[in-house]
Amino acid sequence: MRTEKQITYIVGLNTVRAAAALSVVFAHLLGPSMPGISRYIFTGHPAVIAFFVISGICIHFPFRAAELSPMTFLKRRYTRIMIPTAVALILAQWIGIRAYNPIDGYILWSVICEIIYYSLYPLFLPISRKVGWPAMIAASVIISYVTVIGLGSDEYGNAQIYGPSLNWVVSLPAWLMGCYIAQIYRSGLYVGNIWIWRAATAITASALYWATTNTPIGFYLTMIPFGVLACGWILSEASNAERGNASAVMEKIGEACFSIYLIHVIAAAAIERLGITSPVIVCTGSLLLVIPFFFLVEKPAHELSRRLGRRMVAGTPH
Template identity: 35%
Template sequence: MSRDERGTNEPARIAGLDTLRFLAAAMVVLSHLGPPPLLAGLERTHRVAWFLSASYGVAWNGPAAVIVFFVISGLCIHWPTLTRRPHWPEYFVRRYIRIGIPLLASIVLSSAVGIPYVGLSASILWSLQCELVYYTLYPLLLALRDRFGWRPLIAGSFALATAVIVLVDPRALPYPAYGWALQWVIGLPCWLLGCLLAERIQERPARTNPRIWAFRLAVWLASAAALALRFHSPIGYPWTLNAFSLLVYAWLLVEIPHLAASRVPVFSERLGLFSYSLYLVHLAAWEVFKKYYHLQLGYLVDWALLMALVLGVSYVFFLVCEDPSQKLARRLAKSLRPKPTAPLPTA
């Protein structure tokens, strides 16, 4: 990927990344709230009907979408470092405020509509707890990368994650099965793959790839297979989703240059701007819908109204909370940025 052509030392914005974030957030939402009810009322007595219903059911894998988030997160954190070494006070203030204020606000909102913290933590907050750990460890990880490179670190993190899975609970089915103290270890290889991805795409030219749909189909089929194994076999997400992250890395290595050379819809990029809010508050919006919506207008209409409410609440949350917290983070971080030293006067 090329640098910003405006002559600054800041990295260019990665085209299409907001669209990918929105698609990942939408997959999480649909896995929790339910996909479009296109097969509602279908009798599964016939083999064809059973196959259609089963295939549609495994098409919506929210935990796999979180793995995509992890890889993209590592990419976004490491991307600016490729042009300028972080000033750590500025870095920490910006990271913690951007993620922390909306996170706390979503906990308050969810509690107000009747969602307990324990349920919220098991469904969505576990991934954000991991993110906070990765943000905190990034200076150490960067120092280790300078000495050893990303590949040995990634290999070591996969080995450590596997050791935790084997020693703690090798039969765990959900991905967040190891508690706040160990779950970040399980997801660390996925996040580090994003850091490596940032360096790999840095100088890659923007170009379309005729095989892009093959990559996309492979990612979708792998996510569906992981979901099927999680619910119909003893092989749980801790095993399958870490392997899945390698495929996500290979896909994004092709997808990002492809999107850079394509015309990414402005609409989807704008939707991606509030993908974090969508992730945070979709369960609260769903709770409100269940409590106060008493009409029965048909499967598809009811589902469409639910989705409209979720998007509307998420966008309002973005305007009221997430966007102001981002602006506050930028202002505070800028105030901590070292002032350029004046040149010494010449004789």
């Protein structure tokens, strides 16, 4: 029997990570070339919201009832996320993707949000122990909707319109939902048939993508309710994994989800420079080029962050 920590951290979440990462890739590289309504099958923004929920779960689960050392925590998280991001940023500029930067927000807008959430977590944690995660989520929902209704959005409900100073506010409810899920999660929790959750999540994401591009109801209005649905899906995947039903392939892909997210558009641009224009070939090649980035950049950064944590716990911070 797997432990609760393994179920929550690895097995179920990696399947969700893989599905979300592949959805982003297919939305960017295949979606624009697909005919008619089929172009709405894959969508990136709801996938990012699922990532935010997962991030909240991963960050808070170890500290549900434990004390937090802010310096250790921040050093580990910054190392884990900033090294791969910095390398990807350099590669993007070398290839010529000028919008791939923290200000314009192409791809990196969600990474900036994550960095801000990590930075605020040492403050969020003691507040949650006084007022509870539900109260914090409710407050963040109000602030998020005041922001988006006040500022509006473009016709695509585009997150980048709010800029790095406000994107994190708009998406904060989803991240806090993840923290709450981590707080209440218990081994053996069953939330219903997994295929119903998967279908409901996929169909809803596609429907919201269609609504974003064809009606005034954009992602900026619908992503908070979608985050609630994503919580149910994630819990169902954890339950399914606990019973030993997780896909080994999706689990492996999920380990490289951050590399997939960071590098796919850079790899696609490099492949297209060779004169290759077939969306299927470009997409396939982009996913293959994720492999060296994961093993040469992301995995070493992850291992370094773990070593830093162990050294600081041992009383020899560097």
